[in-house]
Amino acid sequence: MFSQKLFELQRLGLLRTICDRTPSTGSRIVVEGKELISFASNDYLGLASHPDITAAAKRAIDEFGFGSGASRLLAGGSVLHRKLEETIARFKGTETALVFNSGYAANTGIIPSLTGEGDVIFSDELNHASIIDGCRLSRARTVVYGHKDTAHLDELLRKEFLAVGSGKGNLLVATDTVFSMDGDIAPLGEIYGLCGKYDALLYIDDAHGTGVIGGGRGALAHFNLLPEPRIIQMGTFSKALGSYGAFAAGSRDVIDWIANRARSFIFSTALPACAVAASLKAVELVEGMPALVGKLRENRSILAEALVKAGFDTGESETPIIPLLVKNNEEALAASGYLRGKGIYAPAIRPPTVKAPRLRIAIKASHSEEDLNALVRALTAFPFSKNSSS
Ligand SMILES: *Cc1c(COP(=O)(O)O)cnc(C)c1O
Secondary structure (H helix, E strand, O other), X not given: OOHHHHHHHHHOOOOOOOOOEEOOOOOEEEEOOEEEEEOOOOXXXXXXXXXXXXXXXXXXXXXXXXXXXXXXXXXXXXXXXXXXXXXXXHHHOOOEEEEEOXXXXXXXXXXXXXXXXXXXXXXXXOOOHHHHHHHHHHOOEEEEEOOOOHHHHHHHHHHHHHHHXXXXXXXXXXXXXXXXXXXXXXXXXXXXXXXXXXXXXXXXXXXXXXXXXXXXXXXXXXXXXXXXXXEEEXXXXXXXXXXXXXXXXXOHHHHHHHHHHOHHHHOXXXXXXXXXXXXXXXXXXXXXXXXXXXXXHHHHHHHHHXXXXXXXXXXOOOOOEEEEEOOOHHHHHHHHHHHXXXXXXXXXXXXXXXXXXXXEEEOOOOOOHHHHHXXXXXXXXXXXXXXOOO
């Protein structure tokens, strides 16, 4: 029934296949028996295999068992869940926090708990799919603004502000902090200013900011913005923190409301205690090891400079995520295949994940200078039809 559709995807260079690794360490990934230098992992700090984290998870399995047995509201959560929430609140400087089962569950649960019919959401055009789905589930009207275009956002907010007045509907601006496929950073200072001007809530998805920017504390720290009730922060344990799960952080009444309304929180089994223990340890490590976050930033600078010197366009990337745009899906696949032959894993990213096909390079703190050089050498040798949009 679907074979024709699958064939069509293949014809368009859009067929996706699941790639499984065997045990891999550090900056290496082992796929189909071959060890490759990985430029595909969001485990930027290498915490996923950090011995303190795996030990904490093992201890929690011994103490709590594996499965959690029920949702948080039915005591499926543990004292570790609570401790993680206190730790995140401290880490993010908020009154309190709430753990979610994944970033996807957080965005699709929190956004509909904050907005509904009669409200208006302003969403950056490059926001993560889980924000888009959260907006759809909310039944609020969603207005998409140009990527990081604060003049456009200002204009759209003004229009809606005048239309709804200070009366009924809520306005909410939702944005990724670090955009996951372009590695650029939302201008949060200006966006926050607009939220104040038009009495809008600000919802930020700090999935790729947490552990990466602001000395590891994330986007608000990066911009020297202080948490306040108008700002609701979401972040994940699944990227730089090397664990699994997500959180909302904000003022007590907002977080209590989310716990009472977010369906992905209420109607889903709590995270296993071992995942929570791993997240707890990861936050402690990031707080205690600023040098690790510094090393990631340093590797990022080395590679970005080398790429620019070699004639590549790294777009507006300011983070360990560097996009290299290519002509079409076929070229993305060909370049990725070529790199693989050279011992480098950097998968092609194609629609619908992004509009413009690309290689997405993700740098890790554990990449050696030789790893970075190997990537630049291989990229330089590949016959890109347009030198990666430069
Ligand atoms: C990865 C990601 C998510 C989803 O998080 P998971 O924990 O993987 O479900 C949400 N938002 C952004 C911006 C992401 O990059």
